Amino acid sequence: MSDRVIVTIKDGIQKLTINRADKKNALTQEMYAVLANSLNTAEKDADIRVSVITGTADSFTSGNDLMDFLQNPSSDEEKPVIQFLHALANIRKPLIAAVNGLAVGIGTTMLLHCDLVYASEDATFSLPFVNLALVPEAASSMLLPKMLGHQRAAELLMLGDTFTPQKALEFGIINEIVVPEKLEETSMAAAAKLAAKAPEALRLTKSLMKGDTDLVLKQMQAEGEVFGTRLTSPEAREAMQAFMERRLPDFSKFS
Numbered sequence: 001m002s003d004r005v006i007v008t009i010k011d012g013i014q015k016l017t018i019n020r021a022d023k024k025n026a027l028t029q030e031m032y033a034v035l036a037n038s039l040n041t042a043e044k045d046a047d048i049r050v051s052v053i054t055g056t057a058d059s060f061t062s063g064n065d066l067m068d069f070l071q072n073p074s075s076d077e078e079k080p081v082i083q084f085l086h087a088l089a090n091i092r093k094p095l096i097a098a099v100n101g102l103a104v105g106i107g108t109t110m111l112l113h114c115d116l117v118y119a120s121e122d123a124t125f126s127l128p129f130v131n132l133a134l135v136p137e138a139a140s141s142m143l144l145p146k147m148l149g150h151q152r153a154a155e156l157l158m159l160g161d162t163f164t165p166q167k168a169l170e171f172g173i174i175n176e177i178v179v180p181e182k183l184e185e186t187s188m189a190a191a192a193k194l195a196a197k198a199p200e201a202l203r204l205t206k207s208l209m210k211g212d213t214d215l216v217l218k219q220m221q222a223e224g225e226v227f228g229t230r231l232t233s234p235e236a237r238e239a240m241q242a243f244m245e246r247r248l249p250d251f252s253k254f255s
């Protein structure tokens with residue numbers, strides 16, 4: 001198994017640690033596959049009561065690997081990123097995120113599928129899809145307006161600026177901001193509490209709160225279709241190229 005995602009299981013808690021610090025924990029298809037398989041295993045394995053996802057060093061995750069976007073521009077249902085999104089939507093067991101640093105793109109959208117989210121004071125959040133000439137994913141184009149109202153969701157998804165843990169708390173995307181040295185302890189304590197509860201009651205409670213998962217899956221599919229065409233668009237090529245060349249994108253030539 002890849003050491004770019006470290007998977008441990010102890011006392012009913014499955015911990016998934018994204019571990020590619022030299023690339024700010026950018027996610028490759030191989031890493032998504034480990035994340036998706038792990039969540040699918042958690043769903044089936046009676047010994048796993050709760051999953052916790054976290055990062056390493058200064059990053060939770062800087063989102064999808066941008067080279068991967070360039071080299072592998074499809075949104076095929078079999079693609080590991082899509083499998084991961086489906087696992088997030090389908091998992092009935094509790095999922096906790098411990099956001100230790102940068103949470104870019106899917107680093108923020110996956111939080112919308114978590115049950116409890118703890119963030120370090122050092123965390124930052126951003127949804128820069130439009131800045132990359134892409135569109136939102138993980139059903140965030142539906143879930144964020146539903147949670148926040150259109151204008152606040154548009155602020156995050158259309159301006160695409162980095163936002164603070166204070167704003168994430170105010171918007172209800174996270175539960176609590178903790179000092180960095182308490183993040184692991186706080187999130188693992190919550191996981192231990194959940195691991196001791198009646199598992200079926202928890203699963204049913206989560207299902208009742210989440211409602212119709214098909215709507216989420218349908219939105220993911222609609223987003224995926226547009227996302228796939230955007231990836232090969234000249235606008236997105238310019239945005240990715242600009243990132244690689246460490247310059248600002250120039251969208252002035254597009255109509």
Ligand code: COA
Nearest residue numbers: 022023024026062063064065066067102104105106128129
């Ligand atoms: N995909 C691929 N590589 C990435 C990456 C990503 N999403 N995010 C960071 N990296 C790489 C950088 O290319 C750099 O690699 P190098 O050392 O080989 O040059 C390394 O990680 C460190 O990143 P750097 O940009 O130097 O760090 P920073 O602290 O100045 O900035 C970010 C961090 C996350 C703000 C910046 O890297 C960034 O904007 N990344 C892209 C995020 C993104 O758009 N994700 C997709 C969302 S849909």
